[in-house]
Amino acid sequence: MNQAVKRSWWKEGIVYQIYPRSFQDSDGNGIGDIRGIINRLDYIKSLGVDIIWLNPVYESPNDDNGYDISDYRSIMSDLGTMEDFDELLEGMHRRGLKLVMDLVVNHSSDEHRWFQESKSSRDNPYRDHYHWWPAEKGTPPKRWSYFDVESNAWKYDATTDAYYLHYFSIKQPDLNWENPKLRQEVYDLMRFWFEKGVDGFRMDVISFISKDTSFPRLPDDAVPDDFISMYANGPNLHKYLNEMNREVLSNYDVMTVGEAPGVTLENALDLVSEDRGELNMFFHFDLMTLDRAPGEVFKMNPNGWSLKEFKRIFSEWDAVFARKGWGSVFLNNHDFPRTVSRWGNDSPEHWRNAATMLQTFLLTMRGTPYFYFGDEIGMTNIRFDRIEQYKDINTINMYKKIATEGGDLDEFLLDQKDAGRDNARTPMQWDETDNAGFTKGDPWIEVNSNYKKGVSVVAQENDPYSVLNYFRRVTAVRKAHVGLVYGSYELLNVNNENVYAFLRSHDKERYLVLLSFSTQNEALTIPGHLNYNRIEKLISNDLIKDDETYKEFLLRPYQAIVYKLS
Ligand code: GLC
Numbered sequence: 001m002n003q004a005v006k007r008s009w010w011k012e013g014i015v016y017q018i019y020p021r022s023f024q025d026s027d028g029n030g031i032g033d034i035r036g037i038i039n040r041l042d043y044i045k046s047l048g049v050d051i052i053w054l055n056p057v058y059e060s061p062n063d064d065n066g067y068d069i070s071d072y073r074s075i076m077s078d079l080g081t082m083e084d085f086d087e088l089l090e091g092m093h094r095r096g097l098k099l100v101m102d103l104v105v106n107h108s109s110d111e112h113r114w115f116q117e118s119k120s121s122r123d124n125p126y127r128d129h130y131h132w133w134p135a136e137k138g139t140p141p142k143r144w145s146y147f148d149v150e151s152n153a154w155k156y157d158a159t160t161d162a163y164y165l166h167y168f169s170i171k172q173p174d175l176n177w178e179n180p181k182l183r184q185e186v187y188d189l190m191r192f193w194f195e196k197g198v199d200g201f202r203m204d205v206i207s208f209i210s211k212d213t214s215f216p217r218l219p220d221d222a223v224p225d226d227f228i229s230m231y232a233n234g235p236n237l238h239k240y241l242n243e244m245n246r247e248v249l250s251n252y253d254v255m256t257v258g259e260a261p262g263v264t265l266e267n268a269l270d271l272v273s274e275d276r277g278e279l280n281m282f283f284h285f286d287l288m289t290l291d292r293a294p295g296e297v298f299k300m301n302p303n304g305w306s307l308k309e310f311k312r313i314f315s316e317w318d319a320v321f322a323r324k325g326w327g328s329v330f331l332n333n334h335d336f337p338r339t340v341s342r343w344g345n346d347s348p349e350h351w352r353n354a355a356t357m358l359q360t361f362l363l364t365m366r367g368t369p370y371f372y373f374g375d376e377i378g379m380t381n382i383r384f385d386r387i388e389q390y391k392d393i394n395t396i397n398m399y400k401k402i403a404t405e406g407g408d409l410d411e412f413l414l415d416q417k418d419a420g421r422d423n424a425r426t427p428m429q430w431d432e433t434d435n436a437g438f439t440k441g442d443p444w445i446e447v448n449s450n451y452k453k454g455v456s457v458v459a460q461e462n463d464p465y466s467v468l469n470y471f472r473r474v475t476a477v478r479k480a481h482v483g484l485v486y487g488s489y490e491l492l493n494v495n496n497e498n499v500y501a502f503l504r505s506h507d508k509e510r511y512l513v514l515l516s517f518s519t520q521n522e523a524l525t526i527p528g529h530l531n532y533n534r535i536e537k538l539i540s541n542d543l544i545k546d547d548e549t550y551k552e553f554l555l556r557p558y559q560a561i562v563y564k565l566s
Contacts, residue, residue: 005486010200010255010280011326012485013050013098014363014475015370019334020057020079021065022427023373025439032427032438034080038088043457045095047376048475051255052092053100053202055334057085061111063171064147064393065425066102067204068109072189089197098199100255105186106205107172114185115173122160128179131165131211141217143167144227146297147393149400167208167231169393177209177240187248194248200255203279206241207260207271210234223295232262238270241278250277257328257368258282261297265320272325281328281368286313288336292419298394300418307497307517310343315491318366322488327367331358334372337423341381343517345558350519351378353558356470356541357515360560363478364504364513366489374428377460378467381423382448387413391445392421431458470541477539477562483509492530498522499555503530510565511538516555524553532565 005011024036034057037044044052056066059074066076075085092099108115117126122134133140133154140163143153147169154163155170165174176182190201208231218226249256260282263271271279289297290313291305314329321327331339340346344354355378362369384390387399387409395416402412422445429451430437436451437458448455460466478484483506492501498518504511510532516522528551535550540561545554555561 011368013368014048014478015051015053015368016044016047016049017053017333017370017372019055019373019425021444022425024428025441028439028441030439030441030444031078034084034088038091041091041095045097046472048472048479051098051100054102056102056104061109063169067104068172069104070109070111073192100200100202101193101198102204103201104204105175106208107166107168107174110171110173119157119159128176129182130173131176133163135161141215144224147397149397178213183240187244190248194252194254203256203258205261206258207232207237207263210236210240224297225295228262238278245277256280261285265316268320269325274324281326283328283330284317298419300415307500308495311491311500318489328370329362329365329367330370331362332372332424334424335421337418338379338381339375340378345519346380350558352467353541355467357558357560359471360474360541360562361515363474364484364562366487372424376468376471377429377455377457379429379455380448380450382426382446383417384422389446390420390422395420395422429456431456474539484511492527493524499524512563512565514553514555514561516557516559519557522555524555526551534566536564538562538564
């Protein structure tokens with residue numbers, strides 16, 4: 001191991017993300033809940049994961065499924081009670097699982113008491129908890145908004161004749177971090193959850209919190225990407241994260257992972273280098289935009305993506321954290337389509353190998369691996385046909401915007417089949433009974449019908465060859481080889497467009513990882529500089545061809561193999 005790298009539980013742990021609305025309903029209201037998760041803890045433990053990241057469960061009017069919080073210290077009634085939450089945390093800790101909550105403090109709900117006060121008058125004590133632009137100064141400089149039907153991040157409010165800032169929906173006003181009182185409120189609510197025993201936070205769009213309150217103009221032709229880069233580089237971002245670390249985080253043994261759109265390879269270490277005292281890890285967006293149209297976040301690129309670029313992204317990010325900081329490796333989350341549909345292949349012929357190959361990938365990379373619920377059984381995109389099927393404010397408001405502008409709605413709907421966030425939000429597929437065993441009521445969003453075609457826990461539980469049982473084996477392989485966590489990474493066969501091959505080295509141990517992203521058999525020759533006498537297979541998701549030699553391999557479609565070299 002690199003001597004500088006300190007071991008820790010959040011580096012060695014495997015994360016499993018749960019979108020609570022969609023995981024398991026226990027009371028028949030069609031919405032997943034905390035008790036549903038409690039009932040499934042033994043299942044979660046059986047997967048070999050260690051850390052659960054829970055999307056927001058706080059009180060919320062659900063404009064954006066809980067990312068619009070109206071009370072940071074209580075549980076959303078749809079999801080349960082504080083007693084349920086305490087029982088969940090206790091049940092997790094008893095099983096040796098850690099709990100990471102979502103911290104959404106770039107913005108609150110407009111129904112939060114702070115905002116109600118803030119908008120009531122210009123001299124209210126909470127006025128400066130949010131960003132206001134008084135109308136007598138004219139129209140505010142353009143700011144782009146993610147979910148607004150006009151993409152406008154300023155909303156006029158007649159009560160005080162002023163505009164408030166909302167990078168997301170009009171019901172998600174941005175909190176004013178430049179106000180020290182607001183920062184103290186946030187630190188207090190963080191302490192509230194840490195005192196309960198919570199093990200960390202995933203911090204929603206944390207790169208956006210600090211704003212240049214002189215609100216400089218951007219050029220008229222600025223695209224969403226230009227705004228995102230600006231939002232991410234607020235003048236006091238590092239000052240505030242450092243303060244948060246000093247005042248709160250450093251007092252607890254917790255993990256932090258920031259969602260960090262706009263953070264680049266060049267400034268990555270500013271956020272997570274140990275000597276900075278800020279965060280442990282963050283999610284960058286380079287992979288999440290690889291298959292997107294230039295400058296866009298939610299629109300597909302008709303030219304697709306290439307494996308060479310995919311490899312380049314992972315290799316460059318690995319190099320950044322080789323000596324300092326620590327990376328997070330992920331292929332999806334609740335904001336992006338399903339992994340196997342997006343980066344693999346969900347056709348009946350290739351689905352199993354593609355899903356297990358991608359699992360193998362995340363579990364053999366350096367950095368903390370993040371899985372999203374349902375990945376372990378290879379859940380796929382639902383590909384809705386009609387706008388009425390969508391529940392996501394993002395899709396619905398983009399549709400309204402295109403309709404108002406007279407744009408091509410059919411083209412948009414076609415694109416959303418691959419890009420839409422709701423692909424990730426369909427319910428967990430437990431069994432083959434109605435609604436896949438997710439609910440006895442009407443599910444809040446449609447269930448993918450392939451729960452009757454093998455994509456369910458029950459169908460896979462007793463099949464040793466299933467995606468689910470492969471997942472359990474490959475998590476065990478990572479656990480048994482600390483070199484797969486900390487070992488250095490070397491990309492092999494750089495220009496190969498079909499196979500991702502890399503080497504992990506740790507002290508005297510070396511691991512060779514071969515991953516096919518191809519629908520054909522692929523012959524591969526391992527470069528001569530890798531000297532080894534013996535090669536021992538640790539795991540493979542398919543049969544190995546008999547005719548392979550020590551340096552030449554023939555991979556079946558979407559095959560993954562991990563070897564130990566000596
Ligand atoms: C983050 C969340 C996303 C949410 C947005 C606004 O990107 O992951 O789900 O819509 O922030 O809170």
